[in-house]
Amino acid sequence: MPDDDDICVVTQPVSSASQSHVETLVEILGAITTVSLLTANLPNDSSIRDDHEVIDIAMVGTGSSISTAAIRFLQNQIRMAREIWGRDESIVLFFGTTAYLIPLLAAKASGKTVVLEPRGDVPLTLRLHWEERVPSAIARGLAGSIRLLEEIGYRLADAIITYTPSMAKELKLERFEEKLYPHGARYIDTDRFSPRISYDERNQIVGFLGRLDEEKGIRELAEVAKHLSDDIMFVFAGDGDLKEWLEAELSDEINSGAVELTGWIDREDVPKVLSRFGLLVLPSQPTEGLPTVILESFACGTPVYATPVSGIPDVVREDETGMRMSNRNPRTIAARIEDFYSRDDRHKMSANGRQLAKSEYSFQAATQRYQEILSNIG
Numbered sequence: 001m002p003d004d005d006d007i008c009v010v011t012q013p014v015s016s017a018s019q020s021h022v023e024t025l026v027e028i029l030g031a032i033t034t035v036s037l038l039t040a041n042l043p044n045d046s047s048i049r050d051d052h053e054v055i056d057i058a059m060v061g062t063g064s065s066i067s068t069a070a071i072r073f074l075q076n077q078i079r080m081a082r083e084i085w086g087r088d089e090s091i092v093l094f095f096g097t098t099a100y101l102i103p104l105l106a107a108k109a110s111g112k113t114v115v116l117e118p119r120g121d122v123p124l125t126l127r128l129h130w131e132e133r134v135p136s137a138i139a140r141g142l143a144g145s146i147r148l149l150e151e152i153g154y155r156l157a158d159a160i161i162t163y164t165p166s167m168a169k170e171l172k173l174e175r176f177e178e179k180l181y182p183h184g185a186r187y188i189d190t191d192r193f194s195p196r197i198s199y200d201e202r203n204q205i206v207g208f209l210g211r212l213d214e215e216k217g218i219r220e221l222a223e224v225a226k227h228l229s230d231d232i233m234f235v236f237a238g239d240g241d242l243k244e245w246l247e248a249e250l251s252d253e254i255n256s257g258a259v260e261l262t263g264w265i266d267r268e269d270v271p272k273v274l275s276r277f278g279l280l281v282l283p284s285q286p287t288e289g290l291p292t293v294i295l296e297s298f299a300c301g302t303p304v305y306a307t308p309v310s311g312i313p314d315v316v317r318e319d320e321t322g323m324r325m326s327n328r329n330p331r332t333i334a335a336r337i338e339d340f341y342s343r344d345d346r347h348k349m350s351a352n353g354r355q356l357a358k359s360e361y362s363f364q365a366a367t368q369r370y371q372e373i374l375s376n377i378g
Helices: 019-030 066-085 101-109 122-130 136-156 165-170 174-179 218-227 243-249 251-256 267-274 292-299 330-340 346-360 363-377
Strands: 007-011 035-039 053-056 091-095 113-117 159-161 205-209 233-237 259-263 279-282 304-306 322-324
Touching (some): 007 019, 007 066, 101 113, 113 136, 122 136, 159 363, 205 267, 218 330, 243 251, 251 259
Parallel strands (some): 035 053, 091 113, 205 233, 205 279
16 A cells, blocks of 8 residues: 555544454554544553554543434534534544445545444344334434445445455445455454463363453353353353342352353453463354454453354364354253363364464455555555
8 A cells, every 4th residue: 555545543432342443453553654534432551552643532421311312423423523523634434334324425525535344233232223223123223224324334435444354244334345345353362362371271261351241142052051060160151230140040060060150251261261262152143243352352362152253154164163153042052062072183173273264364464455455445
């Protein structure tokens, strides 16, 4: 790409769940060119602030009601459009902000190259969230309006980047083949995320690592834990709204040592936790893009058992790096876990996952992918 093709990355208000995604993308792009970040609510201790210009429009929350969230959504876009209009970067990359049509139009009107990079299925995520608060018909209508904004954005964009080809297919973006770049997955620090315990020395432990909430299938996993044989332990690593429910629901299993709840896991302790597992279990929803924990698990030499949604089938390869969860029935999941521990090729899956992380999802590999993408766009 030409030397003057600097990039302004535009993101949604940064949450604890999205912070590492944003930091990873900025770090990759920062190895290629000059990068600035236009966002809201970026934590003061974010590493991005040390090395890059940050334009924080300082929105506080999205509000407790849908109407308040809609007003702030509009206000955010207007503020971002004003910032974009006066900036010098030649490329504006909208990361997760695929429905932010006003700043996108401002970027187009000011002659900038517009790139959209979705993180998942935003309209579906919002619809599922709204259906808990309003009638389904209203939730579907609201989500449909967001999908319309996305559709206009995708049509206007000069380029679209997805983590993997499967993610592009699930989001129905293959129709934009001439401007689609479906290999934009981020990277994992494969030195920090590495096996802390040899796979041969691990106990029969399966686990989940992430938020303990409804979206992550925690209630189904609780049933799975109840149906496992006594020689297999299930570990729930993380915190969330369902932690107290889990403690009550699985009190007998916790007392017997069949189930362990670790509570909140500090970021620096994640490799150690993943290295305890013989198998990571992740009943992902179709709202996911490519869960970071899967790549981290592979880097730690831990096979993954996950639902084949969005970008997951491109990395969780049946009988190669793990298993695909075609049925989310708890008894079926438990039976497959039991079967996994009777297999002779578990160690090969562990080695394959580690090799995949090192060869395709290292910092060097990710930087090379984005270098090629930006060269084509520029």
